[in-house]
Amino acid sequence: MSADDPRRIDGVGALSVLRRGLAASPELSAGAWQTALMALSVAGSKLLVPLLIQLVMDLSITDGGVRMGRTVVLCLVALALVLASIQLGRVTYFRLVRTAEDVLLGLRTRAFAHLHRLSLAEHTASRKGVLTARVTSDVETLTQFAQWGAVAWIIDSVQIVAVVAIMAVYSWQLTLVVLVLHVPLVPILKWMQSRQLLAYEELRTRVSDTLAIVSESVHGVEAVRAYGYREPMRRRIRNAIDAQYDQQMVAARYFSLVMPTADVFGVMAVAAVVGTGVWWGDAWGISSGELVAFVFLCNLLIAPITEIGEVLDQTQTALAGWWKVLDVLDTEVDLVDPVVPVALAAGPMDVRAEGVEFGYREGGRVLHGIDVVLPAGASVAVVGETGSGKTTFARLLARLADPTAGRVLVGGVDLREADPDDRRRAIRMVPQDGFLFDTSIAENVRYGRAGATSEDVDAAVAELGLTAWVEGLVDGIHTRVGERGEGLSVGERQLVALARAQLADPGLLVLDEATSAVDPETETTLERAMERLAAGRTTVSVAHRLSTAERADLVLVFDDGWIVESGPHDELVALGGVYSGLYASWLGGTRDPA
Ligand SMILES: Nc1ncnc2c1ncn2[C@@H]1O[C@H](COP(=O)(O)OP(=O)(O)O)[C@@H](O)[C@H]1O
Numbered sequence: 001m002s003a004d005d006p007r008r009i010d011g012v013g014a015l016s017v018l019r020r021g022l023a024a025s026p027e028l029s030a031g032a033w034q035t036a037l038m039a040l041s042v043a044g045s046k047l048l049v050p051l052l053i054q055l056v057m058d059l060s061i062t063d064g065g066v067r068m069g070r071t072v073v074l075c076l077v078a079l080a081l082v083l084a085s086i087q088l089g090r091v092t093y094f095r096l097v098r099t100a101e102d103v104l105l106g107l108r109t110r111a112f113a114h115l116h117r118l119s120l121a122e123h124t125a126s127r128k129g130v131l132t133a134r135v136t137s138d139v140e141t142l143t144q145f146a147q148w149g150a151v152a153w154i155i156d157s158v159q160i161v162a163v164v165a166i167m168a169v170y171s172w173q174l175t176l177v178v179l180v181l182h183v184p185l186v187p188i189l190k191w192m193q194s195r196q197l198l199a200y201e202e203l204r205t206r207v208s209d210t211l212a213i214v215s216e217s218v219h220g221v222e223a224v225r226a227y228g229y230r231e232p233m234r235r236r237i238r239n240a241i242d243a244q245y246d247q248q249m250v251a252a253r254y255f256s257l258v259m260p261t262a263d264v265f266g267v268m269a270v271a272a273v274v275g276t277g278v279w280w281g282d283a284w285g286i287s288s289g290e291l292v293a294f295v296f297l298c299n300l301l302i303a304p305i306t307e308i309g310e311v312l313d314q315t316q317t318a319l320a321g322w323w324k325v326l327d328v329l330d331t332e333v334d335l336v337d338p339v340v341p342v343a344l345a346a347g348p349m350d351v352r353a354e355g356v357e358f359g360y361r362e363g364g365r366v367l368h369g370i371d372v373v374l375p376a377g378a379s380v381a382v383v384g385e386t387g388s389g390k391t392t393f394a395r396l397l398a399r400l401a402d403p404t405a406g407r408v409l410v411g412g413v414d415l416r417e418a419d420p421d422d423r424r425r426a427i428r429m430v431p432q433d434g435f436l437f438d439t440s441i442a443e444n445v446r447y448g449r450a451g452a453t454s455e456d457v458d459a460a461v462a463e464l465g466l467t468a469w470v471e472g473l474v475d476g477i478h479t480r481v482g483e484r485g486e487g488l489s490v491g492e493r494q495l496v497a498l499a500r501a502q503l504a505d506p507g508l509l510v511l512d513e514a515t516s517a518v519d520p521e522t523e524t525t526l527e528r529a530m531e532r533l534a535a536g537r538t539t540v541s542v543a544h545r546l547s548t549a550e551r552a553d554l555v556l557v558f559d560d561g562w563i564v565e566s567g568p569h570d571e572l573v574a575l576g577g578v579y580s581g582l583y584a585s586w587l588g589g590t591r592d593p594a
C-alpha cells in the first residue's frame with residue numbers, strides 16, 4: 001500500500017480501531033448484543049436443513065424400510081422452521097441496519113459538534129479541507145460498509161463458526177478434512193480481488209483516455225483538417241479504443257474467475273468428504289445421515305467465505321476511515337470555557353495585551369511579547385506587511401484562540417475568564433473575507449444577534465447609511481448573496497458584514513479589512529459605514545488602506561510578529577521609521593499623487 005492509500009492505518013490493527021470505536025459510540029454496544037444473538041439464530045436456522053436431513057435419514061430410514069409418518073412430520077417441522085428463519089432474517093437485517101445508522105448518526109453529530117469547538121485559529125485552509133472530508137467522505141465510507149460489509153461480517157462469521165461447530169460434533173476427522181481444503185481459499189480470493197480492483201482502476205483510466213482523445217479531435221477539428229492530420233488522428237482514436245477493449249477483457253477475466261474458483265474449492269471439499277466418509281465412515285462411527293448432512297454443511301461454508309473475501313478490501317477502507325473520524329473526536333479542544341465566568345460590561349471597553357505570544361499548531365511563533373493598552377472608545381489601526389501577524393493579533397482579541405503566553409484583557413477581564421455569551425455579544429470580529437451564508441442579505445445581517453427582528457435589521461442597515469445601496473439591488477434586502485456571498489463583490493460582502501456587526505452592537509469591534517481592491521464608489525460607502533459603525537465603540541482595524549490609519553487615534557505597526565512602532569499617524573510619519581516607509585509607498589502607489 002502506498003502512503004496515501006485510503007486503507008492505510010499506521011501501525012494500527014483492526015482490534016484497536018474496534019476498541020476505540022466502541023468507546024466513542026455507545027450506540028454500538030447497546031444494539032450489538034441483541035444483533036449478535038439474532039444473527040446467531042439466523043445462522044442456526046440455515047443449519048436446520050442439514051440437521052433435519054440427518055435426522056430423517058438416521059431415524060426414518062431403518063433396516064425395516066422407510067417410516068413415512070416420521071418423515072412427513074419432520075419435513076413439516078423443517079418447513080415451519082425455514083419459514084420462521086426467513087422472517088427472523090428480515091427482522092435481524094432491519095435491526096442491524098438500524099444499529100448501524102444510529103452509530104453513524106451519533107458519530108457524525110459528535111464529529112461536527114467537536115469541529116465547532118476546536119480553536120478557529122487551528123483551521124488553516126488545508127486543515128479545514130481535511131476536517132470536512134473526515135465528517136463527510138470518511139463517514140460516508142463507513143455508511144457504505146455498514147450497509148453491506150458489516151452485515152456480511154456478522155452474519156457470515158456467525159454462520160462459519162456454527163457450521164464448523166456442528167461439523168465438529170458429527171466428526172472431528174471430517175471437519176479437519178474440510179478445513180484444510182478451505183484454508184487456501186481466503187488468500188486466493190483476496191489476491192483475485194486486489195487484481196480485479198487494479199484492473200477496474202486501469203479500465204477507468206483507459207476510458208478517460210478515450211474520451212479525452214475523442215474530445216480533442218472534435219474541438220480541434222479545424223486544425224486536424226487544415227493540417228491534413230486525419231489519418232494519424234484516426235489511428236490514435238482506434239488505438240485508444242483498442243486499449244480500452246483489451247482492459248475491459250482483463251477486468252472481466254478476473255471477475256469471471258471468482259465464482260468458479262470458489263466452486264472448485266466447494267466441490268473438492270464435498271468430494272473429499274464423501275470419499276473419506278465412505279472409506280473410513282464405519283471406523284470413525286459416522287452414520288449415512290451424518291455424512292449427507294456434512295455434504296450440505298460444506299455448501300453452507302463456501303458462500304460466507306466467498307462473501308467475506310469480497311468485503312475484505314472494503315473493510316480495510318472502512319477501518320481506516322473510522323480511525324480518521326475518531327482522530328477528529330480526539331483532537332484536543334484548547335478553548336476551554338471558564339468555570340467561573342466573569343461578566344463583561346456594556347459600552348466601549350479598553351483592551352490590554354500583556355506579554356502576549358502566539359504560535360499556530362504548525363509552524364513557529366508568530367507573535368512575540370505584545371504589550372499594548374488601547375483606551376476605551378479609541379479607534380486603533382493595525383498596519384504592517386503581509387504575514388506580520390495582524391490577523392493573528394485580531395483573532396486573539398476576539399478569542400478565536402488563546403495566547404500561548406501572556407493574556408488579553410478586555411474591559412479589565414482576562415478573555416479566558418470572560419462569560420462566553422457576554423464575549424460573543426460584546427466583542428465582534430468582522431473577518432477579512434466577511435464570510436456570508438448562502439441566503440438573503442437580510443438573513444445574513446440577522447445572524448448578528450439572536451432574536452433580531454426585520455425592523456432591527458432595517459435599522460442596522462439604515463444606521464450605517466446602506467439603505468440606498470440595498471434598495472438598488474435586484475430584490476433589495478431579500479437579494480440572495482449566493483454561495484459564500486459570491487453573488488456580491490468583495491466590498492459589498494463587507495458592507496453586509498458591517499451591518500451584521502452593527503446589529504450586534506459590540507463594545508469592542510475588530511475589523512480585518514480586505515486586501516483586494518474595492519471599486520471607488522463602494523469604497524466611499526464602506527468608509528462611511530465603518531466610521532459610523534466605529535462610533536461609540538473601541539475599534540481595532542487591520543488596515544490595508546492607510547486612509548484608515550490616517551483617521552485612527554492610535555496606529556500599531558507590526559513587523560514580523562513584533563509591535564515595532566505605535567502612536568498617532570502624524571507622529572509616526574515624523575518618526576521616519578517603518579510606518580513612514582509604508583505610508584510613502586502607499587502614497588506613491590495607490591493614492592492619486594494629486
Ligand atoms: N491558521 C494558521 N495556521 C498556521 N499558520 C498561520 C495561520 N494563519 C496565519 N499563519 C501564519 O502566521 C503568520 C502571521 O499571519 P497573519 O496573522 O495572517 O499575518 P497578516 O494578517 O499580517 O498578513 C504568517 O507567517 C502566517 O503564515
Ligand SMILES: [Mg+2]
Binds near residue numbers: 390391392432542
Ligand atoms: Mg491578514
